[in-house]
Amino acid sequence: MREEPYVSPWIIHKSDLLKKKKPILSRLDIELTERCNNNCAHCYINLPKDDREAARKELSTAQWKGILKEAAGLGCMSVRFTGGEPLLREDFEELYVFARKAGLMVLVFTNAALITPRLAGLFKRIPPLEKIEVTVYGMSKGAYEAATRTDGSFEAAWHGINLLLRNRIPFVVKGALLSFNEREMDEFEKWAAAIPWMHGRSPAYSMFFNLRGRRDGRKNELIKKLRPAPEEGLRIFARRKEDYVKGMKEFCSKFMRVSGDRLFSCGAGRGGCVDAYGFFQPCMLLRHPDTVYNLAGGSLEDALVNFFPKIRGMKAVNPEYLSRCARCFLKGLCEQCPAKSWMEHGTLDTPVEYFCGVAHAQARFFGLLKERENAWEVRDWEERLDSFVKSGQEARCGSKN
């Protein structure tokens, strides 16, 4: 008698591949283009859809196929096609089919506006095996197009979303929270919860927007104006206070710690992102020239085996970082990282005041910090954290809400 089934369902997060037998590369992000059919002011990457210079520099179909083939050969199971708007690439269908035939699962990030009946048919016939992720900028034309600054984008996006729904192509939605669409949150969440593949869950939002990855000063000033103040962001987080605090207790119990002078405590460099021009970055946001690898003169494997480990071993040298971030226990709450430092300051280890403010606002809300107290000066943080995680929530939280 055989002891186990010959054929078993294979579930990536339960597989040994993500534990003891991890391949050199498990997942790969691919920015097919930085161009986009929308013109969102809050976006960290978008270039005009008809930017010929950008299009000319983008990798060719054959070059992308070479990268996908190498990724599959290294054991990669899943690629994320993102941008910009990846559907702007005229060879999107060809690359998508190539990736699927190489045995890769494909996650597509899109605004849905360029989904045609033909493309929906392709997704139906050759399923991506990952849920498509659609960013929705508003439930009304006014709010949507105030965000995208593109006439007709509202109708185009909803046409695409309806094609996905009609063809029963699994997708989830997420939002970008801006002053234009904030009053539509309840409507958006109610609609999103009814999408079969959302399983009743609320969508994720981006709100504390990243600055431009290519460090565009003029656009960065506009992005800063669109960010909510830390207390305002906290008010949005805490709209459903009980769920928020419950979730954050669990989160804080796992991820709060003092990080020290090591710059990388995330997964950056264990996978990575190939940008539109063939540069392999340790993560999607980090474009500091010292941390990117030119695939024109090498390979994914060389970057993963020889280059990224050196990057991951980098330590902070900025005295301000060492006296603050390196000693701060809000590591889990704070978005400070080398990529954010790069986007804000052009360095890898400069504290980003905005994210520091967001983390401190949350910590005060949870009772982890007193007013005007700096987290890096707190010595009894483990006791405070323990008290927060174990306490009755309502008694401790929320003088600000």
Add this chain to the structure above:
Amino acid sequence: MYKPSEDVVARDVQGEFIIIPITSGAGDLEDEIYSLNETGRAIWEKLDGKKTLKDAVRELVSDFEGDGAEIEKDVSGLLGELLKRKMIVKISKS
């Protein structure tokens, strides 16, 4: 004779043998990616569209120095599962 369907792709990732559907309807709708155990993999690799089942069983008996009846039972069991999930196609009798 049987061979892998063109609607699936088989991959060996770190020793794990995975069958990934390319087109919708290969596999079933609930669990779309499958892995084969070691026995399943050994049998799969004999399904090349050229060998008869008898040849495949004979080679497996030789490769594993196993019991013919037991291996035939394994082959028959796996073929049933793979056909149910449209992972292989029959290209002739035998």
